[in-house]
Amino acid sequence: MAKTTLDTLIPESADRKLPEIDPARVTLQQSGQIWREYMARVPADFVADDLKSPSAWRKVQASRNALKKFDRVFVVAFDESWFAEAIVASADSKGAVLAKPRVTTMPARYDALFQDDLxxxxxxxxxxxxxxxxxxxxxxxxxxxxxxxxxxxxxxxxxxxx
Known part of the structure; x- marks a missing residue:
């Protein structure tokens, strides 16, 4: 009987490429005296756990909507199944660190969207x-x-x- 390793039983999650947030999908909600508020819609393959990685914001940091410390960010999933609210703890040209993103799962739709045979x-x-x-x-x-x-x-x- 051949030995099996844990590597063959569990696919490695490190092979997954981290999706980056498109700067065109980050919108300024409000600009105040001290901080700003943004809404960001993340790509389809983005999961809430990816918010822990500062490099997901790399492209945003090279745009006109670059985040800075104490900015508020409202992050919405591509399919609107969840959203997260967070405050930027630190930011530089390589990314942004979010302080304790609060993730909320949205309930399923009550009514199904229309469809026919085609x-x-x-x-x-x-x-x-x-x-x-x-x-x-x-x-x-x-x-x-x-x-x-x-x-x-x-x-x-x-x-x-x-």
């Missing part, structure tokens, strides 16, 4: 879009609410000329 309304991180079920391709531009996306879904089907 298409479904889905959240893509920027708004509601109509996706083709067969390949996940976004058929419409992002809209502000699911009702408008449902209307666009109906318009994808040919209408009878009268």
């Amino acid at each position: 298409y479904r309304v889905a959240w893509n991180g920027f708004g509601y879009v109509v996706e083709r079920k067969s390949d996940g391709h976004a058929m419409t531009q992002a809209t502000a609410n699911p009702e408008l996306a449902t209307r666009l879904l109906v318009q994808l089907y040919p209408a009878r000329a009268s």
Whole structure:
């Protein structure tokens, strides 16, 4: 019988590349006398535990919205399943350290988004879009609410000329 090691049983998590936050998705909420407040929407493969790594903020620190000590940050998951509130403890050109991010899980939706045999309304991180079920391709531009996306879904089907 061959020996098995723990490495073969458990996949190594160190192989995962840390996603970086896009500076275009960091928005200034308020600028006060002493600190500023930002809202940041993180990439789809970002998990709440990644907030512990200062290097996730590297690109943001090279932008006009660079964080500084005592700034408040409201971080929202790509799919809006969780959010975190934190204060910047320190920041430099390589990243930002968040002091005790308070993570809150959002409840599941009460009502399901509309879908039919070919298409479904889905959240893509920027708004509601109509996706083709067969390949996940976004058929419409992002809209502000699911009702408008449902209307666009109906318009994808040919209408009878009268």
